[in-house]
Amino acid sequence: xxxxxxxxxxxxxxxxxxxxxxxxxxxxxxxxxxxxxxxxxxxxxxxxxxxxxxxxxxxxxxxxxxxxxxxxxxxxxxxxxxxxxxxxxxxxxxxxxxxxxxxxxxxxxxxxxxxxxxxxxxxxxxxxxxxxxxxxxxxxxxxxxxxxxxxxxxxxxxxxxxxxxxxxxxxxxxxxxxxxxxxxxxxxxxxxxxxxxxxxxxxxxxxxxxxxxxxxxxxxxxx
Numbered sequence: 001x002x003x004x005x006x007x008x009x010x011x012x013x014x015x016x017x018x019x020x021x022x023x024x025x026x027x028x029x030x031x032x033x034x035x036x037x038x039x040x041x042x043x044x045x046x047x048x049x050x051x052x053x054x055x056x057x058x059x060x061x062x063x064x065x066x067x068x069x070x071x072x073x074x075x076x077x078x079x080x081x082x083x084x085x086x087x088x089x090x091x092x093x094x095x096x097x098x099x100x101x102x103x104x105x106x107x108x109x110x111x112x113x114x115x116x117x118x119x120x121x122x123x124x125x126x127x128x129x130x131x132x133x134x135x136x137x138x139x140x141x142x143x144x145x146x147x148x149x150x151x152x153x154x155x156x157x158x159x160x161x162x163x164x165x166x167x168x169x170x171x172x173x174x175x176x177x178x179x180x181x182x183x184x185x186x187x188x189x190x191x192x193x194x195x196x197x198x199x200x201x202x203x204x205x206x207x208x209x210x211x212x213x214x215x216x217x218x219x220x221x222x223x
Contacts, residue, residue, distance in 0.1 A: 005060075006033075006060075008054075010031055011054075011056050013030065014027055015053045018042065023090060023096075024038045024042070036083070039083060041056065045059060047123065047124050047125075047128070048097075082107065086103050097124065098131075098132040098135050102141055104118060105155060105157040111158055112145075112154055112155070112156050114147075114152055114153065115129050115155070116152075133155050136155075137155075139165055139169065140164030140167065140169075141164075142157050143156050143161070143164075159223075160222060162222060163215055163219050163222055167212065170208045170212050173204060173208050174204070176204065177201045177208060179201075180201030181197070181198060181201035181205070
């Protein structure tokens, strides 16, 4: 029943939803449960990639036999807000784990965390964190600093990250636009494909050049 303990059937539906790429919010809606219930269930039982419904059910039964069931807590405003922002990031195209790492860094008081801290806070493997931060660094969302004393990397998100991420993304799109124009020239502007590529390339080139100028113009806001 809605609001009660998860059943084995519920856990099977959670696993099926994860396999289909559904968000926690969508799985929760289908099960008529709070989103926080689904996120806690998945997180404490291996995470989205390693969640196994039978193992999760057995773990719950073992806790109940020991007389120490996992405490159910109400969803706090901060939990709800973070989950909502993660969902928005996933809809924009970020992989879920990358979105979780990005949001956790954003919410850090000083915008800094080590890989170990991220893995512990998100209850995921170091390998998952590594994949996520490598993507974020490559896209300019995060920068990597080295702690020489402890020989570890520290991942930092600061105000300049917004400028860097916009510029990196824009330049990648600009390269694609110019490649389209070059291909159009090779195919011939009098051919249907050449005309189509030329229009697309010209449109993107103008839009991205305007975006880069706008980023430079408003960069002072971040200072």
